[in-house]
Amino acid sequence: MTIDVARARAETPGTAHVAHFNNAGSSLPPSPVLDAVHGHLDLEARIGGYEAEAEAAPRLARTRAAVAEMLNCGTDEVALVENATVGWDMAFHSLSFGPGDRILTSVSEYASNYIAFLQVARRTGVVVEAVPNDADGQLDPEALERMIDGRVRLIAVTHVPTNGGLVNPAREIGRVARAHGIVYLLDACQSAGQMPLDVEEIGCDLLSATGRKYLRGPRGTGFLYVRRTLLDRLEPPFVDLHAATWVAPDRYELRPDARRFENWESNVAGLVGLGVAVDYALSWGLDAIRDRVVLLAEHLRGRLESVPGVVVRDLGRERCGIVGFTADGRPADAVKAALAARGINVSISTAGSTRLDMEARGLDELVRASVHYYNTEEEIERLVSALR
Template sequence: MRTMSIPMPDPMAIDVEQCRAETPGCSNVLHFNNAGAALPPQPVLDAQVGHLNREAAIGGYEAEAEAESQLQHTYAAIARMLDCTPEEVAIVENATRAWDMAFYAMPFEEGDRILTSRAAYASNHIACLQVARRTGAEVDVVPHDEYGQIDVEALRSMMDDRVALLALTHVPTNGGLVNPAAQVGEIAGEAGVPFLLDACQSAGQMPLSVDEIGCTMLSATGRKYLRGPRGTGFLYVQKDWIERLEPPLLDLHAATWTGPETYEIHSDARRFETYEGHVAGAVGLGVAVEYALTLGLEAISERVQMLADTLRTALSGASGVTVHDAGRTRCGITTFSAEQKTAPAIQTALREHDINVSVSTPSSTRLDAEARGLPDLVRASVHYYNTEAEIERFVSRLKSVLKG
């Protein structure tokens, strides 16, 4: 039986000042790089550092045994966030490994079709190309509609009995677009085709019910909008699919050596894990997920969208600046370029004033970047602990940088 959905909170319930007080980094930087790695709150730091201190005091294995209930809490917290069961959750070292463990477990054959989107992340598309070379499968890119998101009707028309997987990036790395994952899930469900959703940029900034989305597998990271530790990620696999997928690698954690020439793979999602892991990170990840659930993902989503819309409007009024975000529904990621300076030059100049942004290069989403003729982009990604005053300061400093 699946867990109950998280109740919808009041969007005004987020106490921004308290969240900022619990975020040490807010005193040091204006952080608009939350899609890279968000500033962690103090409870996450305390959990992670506390476990490292226990490792130093009593030993790594002993500290892990002592933290068993905290580790189990991490599985439970992720399950609550995704509306699934803890047995459907694997904790791994990053989102790429989570996605790879699911993707490379698929038994692709010659003639199979992998449907993906134009805004797929580079790591995912490279994996698709590698598997196509190895197996003779085909990679087909679904067209985008006038909003820049995956064209749902085009996807429906491309479905046939050779489609072996739908692979979708929920929120691309190079803009505010939110792809219509639930509509893709509906099509996948009707066709009985597995659906792998990359939720790396969406986990922590919007609700992610796997039942409502209809995905078979979902990969995500801890370091971005969940505000968790780096070196943490997780994978969801729908229970009816777990034993249909053989992981691309096994060890004594994922399987049991039952005889000289036999082994049994574990029956839950932990078959996608390996023995050695970042225990302090996993403990901190659970605290980060709980922190987000306590605030409420609906409330987080509403505030993030409001801040991002405010930022886009302000940037649109800056001389020489072009905002490149697409999508009917948008999120906390804003990307722009400027006539006066390159994106790396802007990033460097802002960093000198303790303002953090990142640069999104065409190579990270090559198909989309080439189709839209995108240059290197400045990526400014807000989170709920950011403020309207920070947006004003950011745009003011940007204008000064562009004049310099």
């Protein structure tokens, strides 16, 4: 399959107003997603929120089924949550740790995840260790293998870091985790929607992601995959009458499926829109999306390297749609503001978001330009010309 760029842009109203290179932050939603969200909100206004949710039950069921189809898992292994951080935290904090236990993670791990590691370390005495990178800057699976011992309780890795195009070797990490029977948590926040994600091929036990980024869904939506065979070992840190049933005055029972990680109140319009966004991505084909995104990103990297003073900072053997760069003598926020004045959206990554990686490379900040399949070569030229 190939991407019909003209059609993709015609179905993306925002492309008429801005050159959007902030897809790793929040993509421009397509018309079907907008229509789904607006339609449900209109329904709530007409008949009431509870009544609209009941009427939307088939669409909500499709959202869960669409996520399961995208991940190659069962619908009972999918929890629909408010955002990727909630999904990740619900999974992580359902695990038990004790003094001397070890958590292995990546040098490029995202701040929210690492802060949670440090919080649990302070409470329990668990040891947090970053697996060294290989010569290409990605997590080294051989180094991971050498670090395994009987005290490792979790391998938790960000698939695509927030600050650049690196793609960590998720499948190779999964093979190590499975060989040693260690729980493997994958943060797919930046990869969901821009590349295929098959949890059986990857070998992860837990996977969290958001709707707003490359999936082009609404903000305030996300999902969590929980491997069926792991469910009985996990009790979420927070449960309510949706996640559990109050069966006696002194007893409750957790749901038998991944919905034990959900709670009763949710953004129904957003979740309806999330399902439409996943189906929309599946209709294009995630292989085709990946190919188009990688092609555009490599073209952007090549063009940026032609601009005096601009240095592309991306690492990795495999790279994706996120392009991180610095401009000599120009603070990142000044570059962002100057581009915004020309109708071009980019973002900024600071050391606080990926501290281990940024400090190791002597970087305080960088500009992040992230492409999607609806971007064009002409928009890339606009970006490069503005930087010049």
